Structure formats: structure tokens, C-alpha cells
Amino acid sequence: MTGSEVTPSFRLAYVPGVTPTKWVRIWNERLPDVPLTLVAVTVDEAFGVLRAGGADAGFVRLPVDREDLSAIPLYTEATVVVIPKDHVIAAVEQVSAADLADELVLHPLDDTLDWENPPGRPAIERPETTADAVELVAAGVGVLVVPQSLARLHHRRDLTYRPVSDVPESRVGLSWPQEETTDLVEEFIGIVRGRTVNSTRGRPPTPPQPKGKRAAAGGAQGKAAGGRTAGGKTAAGKAAGGRSGKPAGKNPRGGSGAAGAAKGGKGGAKRGKPRGRS
The missing domain is CATH 3.40.190.10 (Periplasmic binding protein-like II)
Known part of the structure; x- marks a missing residue:
């Protein structure tokens, strides 16, 4: 190299x-x-x-x-509020921004939500990071509103979270x-974006098989298939010819083929009937 x-x-x-x-x-x-x-x-x-x-x-x-x-x-992402497990909000499935009006809502400096008017009462000082804010929530200082993935990232056994409506999403x-x-x-x-490995964008698709090879393969297959078909038809034709292709011989009693046999059989039965005595 x-x-x-x-x-x-x-x-x-x-x-x-x-x-x-x-x-x-x-x-x-x-x-x-x-x-x-x-x-x-x-x-x-x-x-x-x-x-x-x-x-x-x-x-x-x-x-x-x-x-x-x-x-x-x-x-x-959904937006959630991080709270202590014994907080009153933990008793409901979802809250709105208005439900947080009386809460001290922490607003860290690395907040990822685009707030116009953050809900709740602001803290005197903003925590430097989301991780710092989570520690304050665990200490009972306030609550924290964040994207759900951050609530999971900073999960603690003594904390939980609930979805919040009417707030920005990340x-x-x-x-x-x-x-x-x-x-x-x-x-x-x-x-x-979920493209497959053979997509027209990204990695080159698997090259197609050369036409010559495909044609040769197709011809060989057709020939093999044709041979089998032709052979099958020939055998069938011979079998059919053996049964019905040759003229059927005359029945000794005047009939021919299956019909003649049936007719002859009928006549034979008639001639074989004993004559009554006069």
C-alpha cells in the first residue's frame, strides 16, 4: 500500500x-x-x-x-415529565402543560426543547446539564420536562415519568x-432510510447474468424439456396407434370393434336359444 x-x-x-x-x-x-x-x-x-x-x-x-x-x-419523540415515584403526578397516565402550573420546573442549559413559555414556576438557577437536573428531581427540588429518550437515559429507581401534552416535541x-x-x-x-443492499442508490446492485449465458441456459433447458415432451408424445402416439390407429379386424360373426363384439354377442345368444318342440 x-x-x-x-x-x-x-x-x-x-x-x-x-x-x-x-x-x-x-x-x-x-x-x-x-x-x-x-x-x-x-x-x-x-x-x-x-x-x-x-x-x-x-x-x-x-x-x-x-x-x-x-x-x-x-x-x-414524545415529551415527558420526570418526577419522583411518590409524586402526585405519578397517579395519572398523562398530564398537560397546565397541570404543571404550580410545579417548580427545572430548565437545564442543555435543554433540547424549543420553548416559548416553559410551563410551571422557574427555578432561581438553571442546572447546567440534564443529568444535573435529574439529580435535583431525585432530591425533591422540582420536576423536569424532557424528550422521552433522555428520561430513559437518566433512569433512576426512585424516579418515573409521564407523557405531557401541549408542549414542544424534539x-x-x-x-x-x-x-x-x-x-x-x-x-x-x-x-x-431502509434501502436494501441492491437498491439503485448506495452500494451497486448485483450485476445481471450475461445474456449469452442466459440464452444458452434457456436453450438447454428448452431442448431438454422439448426432448422430454417430444418423447412423451411419441410414446403416447405409439400407444394410441397400437390401440386405435390400426384398423380393427372383422369380427367372425360380422361385427367389428367393440360395437361388433356386442352385436355378435347378442346374435350368438339368439342362435344358442333352444327351439321349442311342436
């Missing part, structure tokens, strides 16, 4: 709450010779890492700046630099 040859690889960034396991598994099955490296980033770091070339693509929380980044939306998408839409990026886009 010369110095100009570089072993291909793919770096995939992902923000907290996103689980890329399924897509990584498919990548490893389809491109076993191209290693994929995961790069964990915070929500605030994600776009800077992509722009600086620290990753080829990344799972991010939308929206993105479309001036230099491309993105495809993947899914939208959207997750795949993003990459517009000027760096490489073949490997296209390959990963195809995987995320």
Missing part, C-alpha cells in the same frame, strides 16, 4: 438519547471492511463537530442550519456537511 492510499472508515456522531445500534449493525453487515467509529457529542457540540470534520455524519436534534449542513428528519435527524456528501455518507443514508 502506497502512502497516498488510505483505508476507508466512517465516523458517526450521535447526541444523548439516540441509540444508533441498529444502523451500526447493518453497516457492519454490508461493509465489513469499512470500520465505523461512534463519536458521542452533546447537543451543543454536534454541529461544530460536523463542520470541523470530526465526523462524517451525525444523529442530531433538529433543526439544523441549512446553509452548510444537510439533514433528513427521522422521528419525533425531532431527531441525520445531518452531514453539504460539501462532504461522499459515497460512504450516501451509503449510510440508504441504511437509515
Whole structure:
């Protein structure tokens, strides 16, 4: 290998709450010779890492700046409120933003929800991270409203969560630099979008069999099939000729074939009847 040859690889960034396991598994099955490296980033770091070339693509929380980044939306997450297990909200299946009006709702600096008016009463100070806010909820200081994946990520035995309606939701998408839409990026886009291995985009499809070989194979099959058919017909024809193709001989009693035999049999029965005495 010369110095100009570089072993291909793919770096995939992902923000907290996103689980890329399924897509990584498919990548490893389809491109076993191209290693994929995961790069964990915070929500605030994600776009800077992509722009600086620290990753080829990344799972991010939308929206993105479309001036230099491309993105495809993947899914939208439900929003939940994280509470202690003995909290009054734990007794219901779902709450609305209005139900949180009297609650101290923590709003961390790395919050991923696009709030116009956050619900509840604001805390005196904003926690630095979502993880810090979860610790405060466990201490009974307040409640926290986050995407469901973050509630699962920071799960604790003494905490639970409930869905919240009438609040913003977080959207997750795949993003990459517009000027760096490489073949490997296209390959990963195809995987995320569910394209098959023989899709017209992404990896090249399995080449078709040459026409000459197909024609030869088809001719051989046709010849074999024709031989069998012809042979079968010939045998059948001979059998049929043996039975009905040759003229049937005259019945000694004047009949011919099956009908003659039946007729002759009738006549024979008549002649064989004893005559009555006069």
C-alpha cells in the first residue's frame, strides 16, 4: 500500500438519547471492511463537530442550519415529565402543560426543547446539564420536562415519568456537511432510510447474468424439456396407434370393434336359444 492510499472508515456522531445500534449493525453487515467509529457529542457540540470534520455524519436534534449542513428528519419523540415515584403526578397516565402550573420546573442549559413559555414556576438557577437536573428531581427540588429518550437515559429507581401534552416535541435527524456528501455518507443514508443492499442508490446492485449465458441456459433447458415432451408424445402416439390407429379386424360373426363384439354377442345368444318342440 502506497502512502497516498488510505483505508476507508466512517465516523458517526450521535447526541444523548439516540441509540444508533441498529444502523451500526447493518453497516457492519454490508461493509465489513469499512470500520465505523461512534463519536458521542452533546447537543451543543454536534454541529461544530460536523463542520470541523470530526465526523462524517451525525444523529442530531433538529433543526439544523441549512446553509452548510444537510439533514433528513427521522422521528419525533414524545415529551415527558420526570418526577419522583411518590409524586402526585405519578397517579395519572398523562398530564398537560397546565397541570404543571404550580410545579417548580427545572430548565437545564442543555435543554433540547424549543420553548416559548416553559410551563410551571422557574427555578432561581438553571442546572447546567440534564443529568444535573435529574439529580435535583431525585432530591425533591422540582420536576423536569424532557424528550422521552433522555428520561430513559437518566433512569433512576426512585424516579418515573409521564407523557405531557401541549408542549414542544424534539425531532431527531441525520445531518452531514453539504460539501462532504461522499459515497460512504450516501451509503449510510440508504441504511437509515431502509434501502436494501441492491437498491439503485448506495452500494451497486448485483450485476445481471450475461445474456449469452442466459440464452444458452434457456436453450438447454428448452431442448431438454422439448426432448422430454417430444418423447412423451411419441410414446403416447405409439400407444394410441397400437390401440386405435390400426384398423380393427372383422369380427367372425360380422361385427367389428367393440360395437361388433356386442352385436355378435347378442346374435350368438339368439342362435344358442333352444327351439321349442311342436
